[in-house]
Amino acid sequence: MKSLHKKLAVILLIDAFIIHSVTGGYAKKWTEDKCSPTSLPDHVAATAATYTESTKPRALVTGAAGFIASHVAQYAAEQMKFHVVAVDDLSGGFMRNVRPIYKHGGVFVKGDVGNDTFVRELFEQHGPFDYVYHLAAYAAEGLSHFIRRYNYNNNLVASITLINAAVRQQSRKVQRYVFTSSIAAYGAVEDPSELPMTEETPQRPEDPYGVAKHSVELDLKAATHMFGLPYTIFRPHNVYGPRQNIADKFRNAVGIFMNQILMGQDITIFGSGEQQRAFSYIDDVAPLIAASVLYPNAAGQDFFVGVDDPYTVNALAKMTRTAMDKPDHPIVHLDARKEVSEAFASHAKLRCFFKPAPPTSLAKGLQITADYVKKHGSYPPTGYRNIEVEHNMPPSWTVWLKNTPTLDAAKEKKEKNLRAKRSI
Numbered sequence: 001m002k003s004l005h006k007k008l009a010v011i012l013l014i015d016a017f018i019i020h021s022v023t024g025g026y027a028k029k030w031t032e033d034k035c036s037p038t039s040l041p042d043h044v045a046a047t048a049a050t051y052t053e054s055t056k057p058r059a060l061v062t063g064a065a066g067f068i069a070s071h072v073a074q075y076a077a078e079q080m081k082f083h084v085v086a087v088d089d090l091s092g093g094f095m096r097n098v099r100p101i102y103k104h105g106g107v108f109v110k111g112d113v114g115n116d117t118f119v120r121e122l123f124e125q126h127g128p129f130d131y132v133y134h135l136a137a138y139a140a141e142g143l144s145h146f147i148r149r150y151n152y153n154n155n156l157v158a159s160i161t162l163i164n165a166a167v168r169q170q171s172r173k174v175q176r177y178v179f180t181s182s183i184a185a186y187g188a189v190e191d192p193s194e195l196p197m198t199e200e201t202p203q204r205p206e207d208p209y210g211v212a213k214h215s216v217e218l219d220l221k222a223a224t225h226m227f228g229l230p231y232t233i234f235r236p237h238n239v240y241g242p243r244q245n246i247a248d249k250f251r252n253a254v255g256i257f258m259n260q261i262l263m264g265q266d267i268t269i270f271g272s273g274e275q276q277r278a279f280s281y282i283d284d285v286a287p288l289i290a291a292s293v294l295y296p297n298a299a300g301q302d303f304f305v306g307v308d309d310p311y312t313v314n315a316l317a318k319m320t321r322t323a324m325d326k327p328d329h330p331i332v333h334l335d336a337r338k339e340v341s342e343a344f345a346s347h348a349k350l351r352c353f354f355k356p357a358p359p360t361s362l363a364k365g366l367q368i369t370a371d372y373v374k375k376h377g378s379y380p381p382t383g384y385r386n387i388e389v390e391h392n393m394p395p396s397w398t399v400w401l402k403n404t405p406t407l408d409a410a411k412e413k414k415e416k417n418l419r420a421k422r423s424i
C-alpha cells in the first residue's frame with residue numbers, strides 16, 4: 001500500500017512538472033519584449049485619428065446580423081472609423097443587430113456567402129475591400145454530426161468561396177482575411193497536461209463543425225502560401241452576451257438557459273454538467289477580432305480569444321439563474337451526449353500581441369446579458385431542421401423535432417386560428 005502511495009506521488013509530481021512546463025513555459029514565451037507596448041483601446045484610437053473620410057479603410061463583415069459579427073462590425077465602424085459593408089442571409093441573425101453601423105455610414109447587403117454569384121457581385125458592387133472579416137457560419141457544434149452536408153457547405157465551402165473572392169481582388173489587395181475558427185478545431189485533449197490548450201496544441205477535431213473550421217484554417221495557410229493572402233485566425237470559445245440568438249435549441253448554453261427561464265421551462269443540462277468551458281463575454285472577444293487588422297505582426301498568426309477561467313456547466317446554470325433573478329428555477333439533467341468534456345485555452349499569446357482590457361467576470365457578463373434578454377423577452381425555440389442523419393441523435397432533440405411545428409407552420413396555424421375566430 002505504501003509503495004502504491006509512493007508511486008502515485010511520483011506520478012502526480014511528474015504531471016505537475018509537465019503541466020507547468022507546457023502551460024507555464026508557453027505563457028512565458030509570450031511575456032517578453034516582443035509584446036505590444038500599448039493597450040488595444042489606445043492603439044485603436046491613435047490609428048482611427050489618422051483617417052479622413054477618403055482614406056477610411058473598407059471592410060466586409062460576414063454574418064453581421066449575428067451575435068459576434070454584429071459587435072465586430074459596430075466596433076470597426078464606431079471605434080476604428082472603417083466603412084463597413086455588412087452581409088448576412090438572416091438565417092440565424094436579426095436586422096436589429098446591424099443597425100448601429102448605419103449612423104457611421106455602414107451598409108447592409110442580404111445574401112448567402114456560399115453563393116458564388118452573390119459573392120462575385122458583392123465584391124464588384126461594394127468592393128474593393130481592404131479587410132474581410134468572415135464570421136458567417138452555422139455554429140451548432142453538437143448538431144453538426146446530423147447535418148453534415150449543410151455544415152460543410154455553409155461552414156467550409158462558403159469560407160472558400162470568400163477566400164477565392166479575396167484572392168481575385170487584384171485592383172486593391174485584401175490586406176487581411178480574418179477568420180473565426182473555433183476551439184472545436186482542437187477536439188479533446190489526449191492528456192490533461194495539454195490543458196489549458198495553446199495555439200500549439202495539436203488539432204484533432206471530433207465533429208463536422210470542428211473539421212470544417214480546421215479545414216478552413218489549412219486552406220487559408222495554403223492560400224497565403226500560393227497567393228500571399230494575409231490572414232489572422234481567431235478561435236473564440238463559448239462566447240455569450242447581448243444580441244446572442246437565444247432561440248436556437250442547438251447552440252449557446254447561456255442563451256438556451258435564459259430562454260428556458262423566460263419560458264418557464266426547466267433548465268436542461270446534457271449529462272452530469274461537470275463539463276468545463278471558459279464562458280467568454282462578447283467585449284473580451286469582438287474588439288480583438290476587429291482591431292487585429294491594425295497589427296501588422298498579427299498577419300499569419302492564430303489566436304485563442306476569450307477568457308482563461310473554466311467553469312462547469314452546472315456552475316453556469318446556477319449563475320444564470322441568479323443573473324435572471326430566479327435562483328430556484330429547476331434544473332434537470334438529460335442523457336449525456338457525445339461531446340468534449342474539457343475545452344479551455346491559454347490567452348497568453350493574445351494578451352502579448354494586443355494588450356486587451358482586463359476580462360469581464362462571468363457574474364458581471366451574465367448580469368448584463370440577463371438584463372438585455374429580459375428586455376427583449378423569450379422566443380419559441382427554433383433551430384435548423386433539415387436533419388440528414390437521425391442515428392444517435394440525443395432523444396430530446398428527436399422528440400422536439402418531431403413534435404414542434406416549423407416556424408412557418410406555427411405561423412400558418414396561428415393565422416388559421418385567427419381566421420376561424422373572425423368567421424365565427
Ligand SMILES: NC(=O)c1ccc[n+]([C@@H]2O[C@H](COP(=O)([O-])OP(=O)(O)OC[C@H]3O[C@@H](n4cnc5c(N)ncnc54)[C@H](O)[C@@H]3O)[C@@H](O)[C@H]2O)c1
Nearest residue numbers: 063065066067068089091092093112113136137139238239
Ligand atoms: N459564439 C461562440 O461561442 C463561437 C465560438 C467559436 C466560434 N464561433 C464562430 O464565430 C462566428 C460567429 O458566431 P456567432 O455565435 O456570432 O453566430 P450567429 O449565428 O449569431 O452569427 C452567424 C451569422 O451568420 C449568418 N449566416 C450563416 N450562414 C450564412 C451564409 N451562408 N451567408 C450569409 N450569412 C450567413 C447567420 O444568419 C448569422 O447571423 C461563427 O463563424 C462561429 O463559428 C462562435
